[in-house]
Amino acid sequence: MAARLEVRKTYKLYVGGKFPRSESARTYEALDAKDAFLANVAQGSRKDVRDAVVAARAAQPGWAGATAYNRGQVLYRIAEMLEARREQFVADVSAAEGLSKPRATAVVDAAIDRWVWYAGWTDKIAQVFGNLNPVAGPYFNISAPEPVGVVGILAPQASSLLGLVSVVAPAIVSGNSTVVIASERRPVPAITLSEVLATSDLPGGVVNIITARTAEVAPWLASHRDVNAIDLAGAADAEGVDWVDLEVRSTDNLKRVLRPTGSGDSAVEADWSADPDLRRMRAFLETKTVWHPKGL
């Protein structure tokens, strides 16, 4: 009996809850850690990024308007779905990052646990970052955090899954939607994650993932006037990407910019295995303060 021929997957973008090919019809080769061919992945274009922003904008009010309880349920559901596909992620991360199976397993477990941590934040953000302000007068005065809107994200280049989860989860916790440029060199775990997101009750468009040449599409994301904030984490070690230039482009509509880790012009990839803090969530929040008189 002949050996069974493996059924290979065609890797596509994740935009608006669907899996389109790039409108440019381009693909590029994803290589494993030893530079062997892994797969052809869609090479997203400027137009794909723009389509993703449209999808993110359309999805954002509904996601922000969902109850915090509901958003927590959805984020926890992502952890559940990831857990169920743990073996596949271990294989993907191992191939992409060249990690041994035990180390890849540790990375995947950390990524799952990170979703669980952030799932618990949805209904606590307002309590921790909000205030009742004791103004000197007869007014009810309350400050509450709100999502900034659409967040563009350059996902970390080296840490293809844990890094990705570490930047996407804190952005969507509060009700933002995102357009994510996946790790250019290690895109496969991001595509597999998009399959998890698509089956996790996460509304289509809340997370959009573009596999692409980062240097080609990042400037369009940074200068897009309908993007409210940008996370430049993945500018570190991205070929041909100058985060300073991206920050300059972001000033056109005064985007909120989360700079990459490092000092001076240099950008280095953060240690994603460290416990997360509040900073990434705070970066994509606005504070709304409402006044009302008190009286009879």
Place this chain on the structure above:
Amino acid sequence: MSPRFDYAPAPESTSVVDIADSYDLFIDGEFHAPSSGEYLTTINPATEEALSSVAVGNDADVDLAVKAARRAYTRVWGRMSGAERAKYIYRIARILAERSREFAVLESLDNGKPIKESRDVDIPIASAHFFYYAGWADKLEYAGLGTSPTSMGVVGQVIPWNFPMLMLAWKVAPALAAGNTVVLKPAETTPLTALLFADVCRQAELPPGVVNIVTGAGDTGAAVVSHPDVDKVAFTGSTAVGKAIARSVAGSRKSLTLELGGKAANIVFDDAPIDQAVEGIVNGIFFNQGHVCCAGSRLLVQESIAEEVLQRLQRRMSTLRVGDPMDKNTDVGAINSREQLDRITELTAAGEAEGATRWSPECTLPERGFWFAPTVFSDVSQSHRIAQEEIFGPVLSVLTFRTPAEAVAKANNTTYGLSAGIWTEKGSRILWMADHLQAGVVWANTFNRFDPTSPFGGYKESGFGREGGRHGLAAYLKTEGDN
């Protein structure tokens, strides 16, 4: 026209203020002549009379000031216990309150705002900011930013001319409480109260270099913002300048907060208490001559009551007293500068040219000085410049809407997102509207309220970061993950 009964003049005495012929730069606790040798003249906008000449700081002066601030930060202020810092800041709050009349008079002379506003709003709230933030200095670890937040270092701050002393307090008080030292650049048309603040620092025995005041115009501000040894930049002013600052700071790893322009919608529903709403509309746009970034410059009235609201508004506007800022009866004072008057004039001319209907009450404006009568435009459409661009003067544009959803859509139809107003008796509608308005501050059944405990700042192109409250403190602290 019914007979008009004028009030007898009730001028505030200016004898409480001594204005020197010229002022130097306040660096390291002393006044220094500017290395440029240049001075600019600051005038009283109500009379166009020169008040004093004020030094123009250049790159070298700013460098001296930043060095002084750095020294004070590393040797004294940054390592001082929070409890000791608090006591200095409390002293400042008290001295400001003790000398409030002097500050109010000087503010009105230099800025043109009515004395009743500088006396009852600007200076008391400025003092209150120092009092509020003084109490934070020894409680930073309770600010909710994570464990052991730390100061940033030297802070460069550039403030506008509309609320000179209040903006100084917004910037300096939280910066000092957090343990930073400061180089402040006041606006070129209103530097005098900041220079008087130098004397408050002296009386409080604040260590030299903790607060440095470098006067001048745009170039001086640019030198402060771009100085490589400044760790954090805070700016309040126009969106255009804010964007330029954001570009100049990009890639530097300086922390940045911007509090920029606005085009606030003041939304009046048909069930609103109309007389209170009219009072709120007047307060929203004519307070401080409309020189307010969060001024309610777009009035959105529900169609069924639009005519009545406009009539009552015009009647109320007819009672506004425009004139001498030093008169305690004055409601609307002088426009701050000829440049600003020209801009208001140009934009209102555009309003007429684009087809809106212009109305101002009869009022006699003084012959000298910069004046603009309170003005309301009706028949305004969304695309008109007067509905889109910040006028920063006593000019109101009136638009109408039918449904709450339409009000939200129109209110949000601008690149700004600083503030908004809602007038309705229906609580559930207030909360729904507040949720849907893209604005950092929403005033329901009130307008233009400020308090040190209450965060202020904008969405979208109105800038980022908050001033006031716990959130305002966060702008001057870093936590472990920050770089």
